Amino acid sequence: MSDPANRRVGRVLGINAWLVYVFLYAPIALLIVFSFNDNNNVSIWTEPSLRWYREMFGNDEVMGALRNSLLVALVSTLVATVIGTALAISLERYRYRGRGTLDGLAYLPIIIPDVTMAVMLLIFFFQAFGILDSLTGIRLTSGLHTIILAHIAFNISFVAVVVRARIAQFDSALEEAAADLYATRWQTFRRVTFPLILPGVAGGALLALTLSLDDVVVTQFVSGAGSTTLPVYVFGLVRRGVTPLINAVSVVMLAASMILIGISLGLQRGATVRGQKIADPASLLEDVSA
């Protein structure tokens, strides 16, 4: 590998890699820097200030949208994680009729473009509310509840995929061994299966949180008057024009992403430590029989 041609290829590869990193990070870095800029123009630097952050925290619309976003993300993640984990276990550990078709149904929401998903749910809620009104006289409108229902719909599949990858990694013999040692189904789940898939469940939940906090298109279609989330609110502002206030809000949203990434990386490290524990199943089985 030491001939000059190879070394030249190596150098080109290295330069390309660092250029890609600059491309990936420069826009984010500039956005952060300019959010601390005291100027009405978004990209002309005058002097550092926290003016736009003060303005943001004093802005009721931004704060309301932020509260909505957090509520939607937390509720939809919680529900999607429980249902999605059960789905992953069902698909990965059991055989039953219709499983193939249902497996396909579970994957579709991941592949389908979000514009289509948005259109589907818009028509669905419109139609469902219409039918409900004509049958019972109850008039429902879109709002936070429709946003939450929609986010659960796309998050279930993502949670299931992440958890399935985790289940596929360990041997079902561990669960069978627990059963052989007279553990009940519930004990087996609580003391063997669940601890083993926990990193996957947490990873799936973090992905669901991220997707929920990211979504613009679906939310825009199913939100009612006065129930907007932070991304939809920011999206509306951006379409009208850029202001330094958006820079500050963007940095807060970035910070939220970063915190989630940090947790997820920490979990991955935790998972490898657990991996060593899995390599020694005897210790796990001691736990079960105790």
Add this chain to the structure above:
Amino acid sequence: MTQGPVTPELERAAEKAESRRGLLIGLPAYAYLILFFAIPLVLVFVYSFASRSSTGLTVLEDWNLDSYRRLADPLVIEIFVRSFLLALITTAICLLVSYPFAYYIATRGPSMRNILLVLVMIPFWSNFLVRTYAWRVILGSDGIASQISQVFGGEPVRVLFTSTAVLIGLVYGFLPFMVLPLYAALERLDWNLVEAARDLYASGWAAFRKVTFPLSMPGVVAGSILVFIPSLGAYVTPAILGGARDVLLGDYIVSQFLAARNWPFGSALSFGVMFVMLLATIFYFRVGAKSL
């Protein structure tokens, strides 16, 4: 677990109970996905054959193919072709940039590799809207790109609200989708095979073309699909960085529902896009299988 002898009947009954239990565990998810995914998908299909009243409301009678006929309208075809080309160019640029990049990461030592990979994951997980918005700030008429250009005595950059800006935004947004599967394929690659080719006097280029690249094909296919599909249906990026003249599919579909209030045509458009995506996916898998 059973006390007496295990008869075939007992075994069958146990198997049946087991499969019923499996279905039951998955049932909440299936019920949810049928109600909030499968039925809405069928509804869009039904709507695509519906007609409109004079006030623009959708009428669920007088079923017809008018919405699909309109897909052949030159204006609509132009939007399809424009979106298709833009998604194709985005995919090609992502592939050209990501391949050497993923190759570089995959050939580092284990600890360096992890750091470099985490540095790709961070933008991948970061808020998409915010990352797109950053380019709006950079490419604006008195934005940072213009300021830098003028420092070097150049013209102000007039890229915002053009297809070029959308292209930059799409490449920026979806690049990690290409890098990660490529890296996964290259990292799993058995480098002994490449070495064997070199031992048999293959040049570096020949070894790459005949051994490394074909072996990394699953990553190329997966990455291309992951970039192409969201690019074709992209809505946020064109809405923020694109201009009013170069309408793309995502924006066109949305406008049918929010502005034009032509739900049947918007539904037909959605199915048109999904059809193109399906064809493209099949094509990528075919090409991928052939080169192996």
